[in-house]
Amino acid sequence: MGVDLLQKKMSAILTDDASNDNNQQNYPSLAEFYADKVIGITGGTGFLGQGIIEKLFRCCPDVKKIILFIRNKKNVCPKERLQALTHLPAFDVLRETQPNFAEKLSFIPCDLESRDMGLSQESIKVLHDEVNVIFHCAATLKFNEHLRKSFEVNVQCIRRLMRLARGMVNLKAFIHISTAYCHCNRQKIDEKFYDCGIDYVDLEGSLRWMDDDLITRITPDILGKRPNTYTLTKALAEEAIAREGNHLPMCIVRPSMIIPAFQEPIPGWCTNLYGPTAFFVAYGKGVLRSVIADERIVADLIPVDLVVNGVLGAAMKTACDSDTQWLSVAEERHLKTDHVVGHEGDFSSTNHNSRSHERHPVPIYHFTTGGRNPIHIHELVKYGKEWYDLYPLNPLRLPMLLVTHNKWSHQLQLFARQTLPAFFGDVILTLTNRKPWMLRVSAKIVAGMEVLEYFYTNQWKWGSTNSDTLQQSLTTFDQKTFSSDAKSFDWNEEIKRYVIGTRRFLVKENMNEYSTARIKLKRWKIFNFCMDFGILAAFLGYTGIARFIWKLLFTLKSYIFGFWD
Structure with a gap:
């Protein structure tokens, strides 16, 4: 009984294999x-x-x-x-x-x-x-x-x-x-x-x-x-x-x-800057500050x-x-x-x-x-940031990005961190007898984002x-x-190759100068930290908040040490 059942199963397997072979022979x-x-x-x-x-x-x-x-x-x-x-x-x-x-x-x-x-x-x-x-x-x-x-x-x-x-x-x-x-x-x-x-x-x-x-x-x-x-x-x-x-x-x-x-x-x-590739390059160069997208959807x-x-x-x-x-x-x-x-x-x-x-x-x-x-937009952003940190382009500014679904927040971020710095950059270029280009590039990036916004806020x-x-x-x-x-590829590895590819094939920066780009990126991080600290200190000083905090700390110190005395 067991032998007959085994023979039937083997016969079925051979028949299926032959059928598959015949199907494949059609092509x-x-x-x-x-x-x-x-x-x-x-x-x-x-x-x-x-x-x-x-x-x-x-x-x-x-x-x-x-x-x-x-x-x-x-x-x-x-x-x-x-x-x-x-x-x-x-x-x-x-x-x-x-x-x-x-x-x-x-x-x-x-x-x-x-x-x-x-x-x-x-x-x-x-x-x-x-x-x-x-x-x-x-x-x-x-x-x-x-x-x-x-x-x-x-x-x-x-x-x-x-x-x-x-x-x-x-x-x-x-x-x-x-x-x-x-x-x-x-x-x-x-x-x-x-x-x-x-x-x-x-x-x-x-x-x-x-x-x-x-x-x-x-x-x-x-x-x-x-x-x-x-x-x-x-x-x-x-x-x-x-x-x-x-x-x-x-x-x-x-x-x-x-x-x-x-x-x-x-x-x-890659050969062109269409679609998300333009945003990758703009982020890597530090000229993109905000995009409208729903991080929960699949890209x-x-x-x-x-x-x-x-x-x-x-x-x-x-x-x-x-x-x-x-x-x-x-x-x-x-x-x-x-x-x-x-x-x-x-x-x-x-x-x-x-x-x-x-x-x-x-x-x-x-x-x-x-x-x-699937890869969700929040994963795409995460992988992109991580790999650009390891394999940076030669940055014009520190790469930073806000991904938001709120248009008001997006517009505020664009004006304060992208348009305004581009304006002052062009002023400096003009004063030094060089051709201004930053506002023009910023406008192109904004126009590109508006065109692609529909595809980053909807899912199919x-x-x-x-x-x-x-x-x-x-x-x-x-x-x-x-x-x-x-299913034949891993997204984290693909984004790594994506990032490296933008430097090699699009921006065409020397692939042997990653150490120089990393040094520049580190300097921009230090500069950005100092700027943020300076702005915060100036704000606190101007509004009197710093004086209030100092008095509060002094009062707490007196109270604490007075309590132990």
Whole structure:
């Protein structure tokens, strides 16, 4: 009896193992999937884009080619920007292990905001004939961007790209990078589409005849309960995908606030001052004194390397899941270039499906940390202060920070400890024939805090069914190499690397001069103590409190010694 039961259990285990193996066999390893693939990336020179490029070359070495959509920027041509890209810190490790990786990088000049995206007929032909996977990372990340600009970059751009993608005869996957906050007017957000409350086609028509001043005046009414144009236009972009992305193998990735890398390509690696990173640097330099935030809520932040891994995995799963689904409509995507592009290469956002309100199924993946590995704002502040004390930036003043939910307390602290000292600092700079900058920087910090205040005083819950399934669909090796699991890192260690990364990659101070920075920090602590003591002594002396205390102590002394006598 016992032997039979044991045999049944062993049989069940073997059956389950075989079933798991069969499930995993449906999905190739990521290295196998990306082998001989041509990748197209918009926003490839940005933070997330650099991470995707580096990871692909390092962990999928057989990738055939990566084509970057690059525009002219500040009088620097696309070719020069590509050359500069390969020498950035993100590729330090890659330059040692694969010195010739840049040979697989190419670019296409573009202007994604123009109707034809600035693409030549030759570029269009290359894209149509060669591209297998598209990562659309380009976006305007300014939360308070003018609505016309935000709509053009975040909504119209994806519509034009979808029209372009219809002519890509070998397209396997099209990944759109959205944001977990696109529906932040809801407290619970699942991996599905939600109604935006406004039709993007109607908005497109209205923006054509309205001038910028009128748009600015009515923007609050258009936003409704949303905090800014960024979240609105990201939601509208998703709606456009749902209605116009049929017959394309697409998926949407929604990360929360992306922060410096935990491990790859370099611990603490970062490239910009968006989101909480600006506050980290401002605190470390001693120019930030107060922020409005609810210390009890979860700060949903995610290291960039986890997002990169999730994006690469999502592309593979989308391609494999779409193989049978899109096989019957493959011929439609093999349209001739002139039918897809139009007579003059016009990628107008107008689409025959845009007026239809029917949504087509598109997988959505959330990459967040709050549900599986949460860090509360009070913990974030605590870790940040502790690590900046050990690994300081070269401080301009003593780093101090008040985190409050009270706006009056916040404004008082800002004026007394940030704005006023900045004013006197600028006066001194002016008197010494140097360019004043402190008030300007202080104003930028205040403006940044106002934009992010909404996200530090509210909390959301995101569903993760699809992203959990995605992680489980990877091979055992890829689940470690391309992990997007929020539980895979420790927050205290991440904040340590975050702090060190701000010095190395953003402020770019000498990493061998920590001893000098610690000495400066100690001097500022002594100076601040002396100042506080002096102010207290002056206050007590001016108000007569010091004389009263002295008399009280003298009376108590007389009483005590008189009692013992």
